Amino acid sequence: MDGVIISRLLTGMTLAFHIIFATIGVALPFMFMIAEGLGLYKKDPAYLAMAKRWAKGFTITVAVGVVTGTIIGLQLSLLWPSFMRIGGQVIALPLFMETFAFFFEAIFLSIYLYTWDRFKNRWLHWLLTIPIIIGSTMSALFITSVNSFMNTPQGFDMVKGQLVNIDPVAAMLNDSFFVRAFHVVTTGGMTIAFMLASIAAVKLLRNRFESDRAYHKKGLKVTMLTGLIFSLFAMMAGHASAQFLHHEQPEKLAAMEWHFDTSSKADLVLFGMLDEETQEVKGAVKIPGMLSFLADNSFDTEIKGLNEIPADERPPLVIHYFFDLMVFFGVFSFAISVLYFILKKFKKEWSHHSFMLYMIALTGPMSMLAIEFGWFLAEMGRQPWILRGYMKVAEGVTQANGVSLVLVAFALLYLILGFSCIYVLVRIFKDKPAAIEIENNRANVGGEA
Amino acid sequence: MDYQHIGITVLWTFLYGYIIIGAIDFGAGFFMLYAKITKKDHIISELVSRYLNPVWEVTNVFLVFFFVGIVGFFPDTAYYFGTTLLIPASVALILLTIRGAFYAFETYGKDTKFAWIFLYGMTGLLIPASFSTVLSISEGGFIEKTADGVVLDWFELLMSPYAWAVVFLSIISVLYISSAFLTYYAHQAEDKPAYELMRNWFLIWAGPMIIICQFVFLSLRQHNAEHFSMAVSHYWWLFGLSILFFIAAFVLIWQRRNHGLAFVLIMVQFALAFFGYGISKLPYILYPYIDLNHAVVNDSMALALVIVFIAGLLLLVPSLLLLLRLFIFDADYVSGKRR
Numbered sequence A: 001m002d003g004v005i006i007s008r009l010l011t012g013m014t015l016a017f018h019i020i021f022a023t024i025g026v027a028l029p030f031m032f033m034i035a036e037g038l039g040l041y042k043k044d045p046a047y048l049a050m051a052k053r054w055a056k057g058f059t060i061t062v063a064v065g066v067v068t069g070t071i072i073g074l075q076l077s078l079l080w081p082s083f084m085r086i087g088g089q090v091i092a093l094p095l096f097m098e099t100f101a102f103f104f105e106a107i108f109l110s111i112y113l114y115t116w117d118r119f120k121n122r123w124l125h126w127l128l129t130i131p132i133i134i135g136s137t138m139s140a141l142f143i144t145s146v147n148s149f150m151n152t153p154q155g156f157d158m159v160k161g162q163l164v165n166i167d168p169v170a171a172m173l174n175d176s177f178f179v180r181a182f183h184v185v186t187t188g189g190m191t192i193a194f195m196l197a198s199i200a201a202v203k204l205l206r207n208r209f210e211s212d213r214a215y216h217k218k219g220l221k222v223t224m225l226t227g228l229i230f231s232l233f234a235m236m237a238g239h240a241s242a243q244f245l246h247h248e249q250p251e252k253l254a255a256m257e258w259h260f261d262t263s264s265k266a267d268l269v270l271f272g273m274l275d276e277e278t279q280e281v282k283g284a285v286k287i288p289g290m291l292s293f294l295a296d297n298s299f300d301t302e303i304k305g306l307n308e309i310p311a312d313e314r315p316p317l318v319i320h321y322f323f324d325l326m327v328f329f330g331v332f333s334f335a336i337s338v339l340y341f342i343l344k345k346f347k348k349e350w351s352h353h354s355f356m357l358y359m360i361a362l363t364g365p366m367s368m369l370a371i372e373f374g375w376f377l378a379e380m381g382r383q384p385w386i387l388r389g390y391m392k393v394a395e396g397v398t399q400a401n402g403v404s405l406v407l408v409a410f411a412l413l414y415l416i417l418g419f420s421c422i423y424v425l426v427r428i429f430k431d432k433p434a435a436i437e438i439e440n441n442r443a444n445v446g447g448e449a
Numbered sequence B: 001m002d003y004q005h006i007g008i009t010v011l012w013t014f015l016y017g018y019i020i021i022g023a024i025d026f027g028a029g030f031f032m033l034y035a036k037i038t039k040k041d042h043i044i045s046e047l048v049s050r051y052l053n054p055v056w057e058v059t060n061v062f063l064v065f066f067f068v069g070i071v072g073f074f075p076d077t078a079y080y081f082g083t084t085l086l087i088p089a090s091v092a093l094i095l096l097t098i099r100g101a102f103y104a105f106e107t108y109g110k111d112t113k114f115a116w117i118f119l120y121g122m123t124g125l126l127i128p129a130s131f132s133t134v135l136s137i138s139e140g141g142f143i144e145k146t147a148d149g150v151v152l153d154w155f156e157l158l159m160s161p162y163a164w165a166v167v168f169l170s171i172i173s174v175l176y177i178s179s180a181f182l183t184y185y186a187h188q189a190e191d192k193p194a195y196e197l198m199r200n201w202f203l204i205w206a207g208p209m210i211i212i213c214q215f216v217f218l219s220l221r222q223h224n225a226e227h228f229s230m231a232v233s234h235y236w237w238l239f240g241l242s243i244l245f246f247i248a249a250f251v252l253i254w255q256r257r258n259h260g261l262a263f264v265l266i267m268v269q270f271a272l273a274f275f276g277y278g279i280s281k282l283p284y285i286l287y288p289y290i291d292l293n294h295a296v297v298n299d300s301m302a303l304a305l306v307i308v309f310i311a312g313l314l315l316l317v318p319s320l321l322l323l324l325r326l327f328i329f330d331a332d333y334v335s336g337k338r339r
Helices: A003-042 A045-079 A081-114 A122-127 A129-151 A168-172 A177-206 A210-248 A250-256 A290-296 A319-346 A348-352 A354-380 A403-430 A434-440 A442-446 B003-037 B041-073 B076-084 B086-108 B114-137 B154-158 B161-188 B192-223 B225-234 B236-254 B259-281 B299-327
Strands: A157-159 A162-164 A268-270 A273-275 A280-282 A285-287 A385-387 B143-146 B149-152 B284-286
Touching: A003 A045, A003 A122, A003 A129, A003 A177, A003 A210, A003 A354, A003 A403, A045 A081, A045 A210, A045 A403, A045 A434, A045 A442, A045 B041, A045 B076, A045 B086, A081 A129, A081 A162, A081 A168, A081 A385, A081 B041, A081 B076, A081 B299, A122 A129, A129 A168, A129 A177, A129 A385, A168 B299, A177 A210, A177 A319, A177 A354, A210 A250, A210 A290, A210 A319, A210 A354, A210 A434, A250 A319, A268 A290, A319 A348, A319 A354, A348 A354, A403 B086, A434 A442, B003 B041, B003 B114, B003 B161, B003 B192, B003 B259, B003 B299, B041 B076, B041 B086, B041 B161, B041 B192, B041 B299, B076 B086, B076 B114, B076 B149, B076 B284, B086 B114, B114 B154, B114 B161, B161 B192, B161 B236, B161 B259, B192 B225, B192 B236, B225 B236, B225 B259, B236 B259
Parallel strands: none
Antiparallel strands: A157 A162, A268 A285, A273 A280, B143 B149
């Protein structure tokens, strides 16, 4: 294997691992803000215990998020030094701002986690979630800005291989930034809500502590509702992304839909297998005209085909599968949350039926996979560019020896880390019924003291 | 001041910040391990974790801030250091990851495991050593420019007395700074046994620390004569003052007086030496390839970075003060009366 492939593998591996914890990091504070707020507002110790338990699990995941985030931050320069040398002239601003946001979040998260009993007025402690959420959301936005710059670079001129006439703000607020930022934030919220719902569902299925049933049902209601709302927004964001791609990155849209010849009334292709030689698609469900409609709200819109893109600038066609899976998993989770509330309204006893609980248990992992597939799609979809239209991936890669050694070392590291993290998380909650914690928090829901 | 000097001052200050709070953190981990092995862990483990729990994550941000900032202000550093440091920096990253993650697993998890404390303690000494090679490399002489790009001369690095002196200095400084801070912290907590233990460790490490400093100086003369002569001819007074502050701090702790002041003196001692080293090295970030004056990012970006930096500080300084007030200067929290 050559250096480019190994460097891509390593970067992909680090990001794929980091994104799990980054997603949790962005959205979980929002969830314990809701839970703690509900607890104080309704004077219900169950919600306070919920916030504390979520925050406790969060300390573990945030640690892994911090260290893997540090890794990717440095790996950018280690694996893509030539890119950073050129691109550093432009992306320095959002990267720098990201560290500030992260700094801000880290400080208030520390304060939040260690001051549960410090304040007489408990709403003051609740207020600490606001800077945490601002910090985590901002850091997601800034880092998304860096990535969207690489997809739709602007705010500079390229003269003899150097970037000049730089407008830092224009580069940061580039064309794809808002669409992607909206997508990142909404799918993050959706994923965490469903992950927590999955945990509640599994706990209800296992039913180890009879006394916890009411607690987990409460958890299910909060998380399913948050998940439902966020997934609605996420679908809107997805639709906006498709429209954006049609206008700005047609090669990505064409590759992900296996759309070879430019045409109007383009079909939406679901699943299927592709023979790359003949460009023939087998076994797919085709919805006539739907791609045109999705791209521009009209069945007659002309969609640019892949054959119009120079052969050495076409993204890999495998991204179609990632697209399908992302959409399928996302829609599945949304549908289950809708079903849950319909059942709750009309057939209450069915909403906690074990079949329903199994389905809910699937939503969390599926949403997380949808995030992974979505990023695979987004990143592989801009191949072969590292800076779309300006710099190919091969031009940005390191010349150093030993990349394969580093790849193996990090693969081992993530394996160990992933395994230990799951082990620790499971152990924390395994023999610890929530009922005891609820009892402990009973004195704390009074509000003013 | 022009952008490049503002940039390097900011970055150097953050690196200094990382060295101080990182050293406390790294050293504390090692002392925890040592105490565990010698069955003294009941004396200090609670004290250490009371300090570390709320701040370890913030410590890490100082480092991220530094390397993101340096690539932002001086993009050439990404090319030279990025290419040559693939292996050493990856090793440092892996150690840092193991340390951070297993610290959290050990602290917040349900069960404690000796293996985790071991990983956490040992990596605390290896990380400063691996990072210190970056400083050695920046002195020049270890990087060669070839037709294929830049390469690190491993043999030269491993055989260099200068590089080894810096490695030992970093490890011993970690133990020195950390024990000084924990002496102060234990004194605040009125935790007598922990105080005695930490004070002893401080007195033990002070001597080797000051001796190894002289080695670094002498070997720098061999390695980069230009830098050495700059340091001794123009900035000798900074290093002289540094030694005076060292002596004053040592005397205070020896006489069991003013522990807070003693730690401040140690911070000044390191600041003088660290900034003296930095100033005498200019204008080179990487001798002789990266010259501060030619490697700085374009003007519009530099201006944006400076503006963001000032805005960021306005946000961070009050937040950091709040964090310190709640966990370092709050007598009830420090002495364990408040959790």
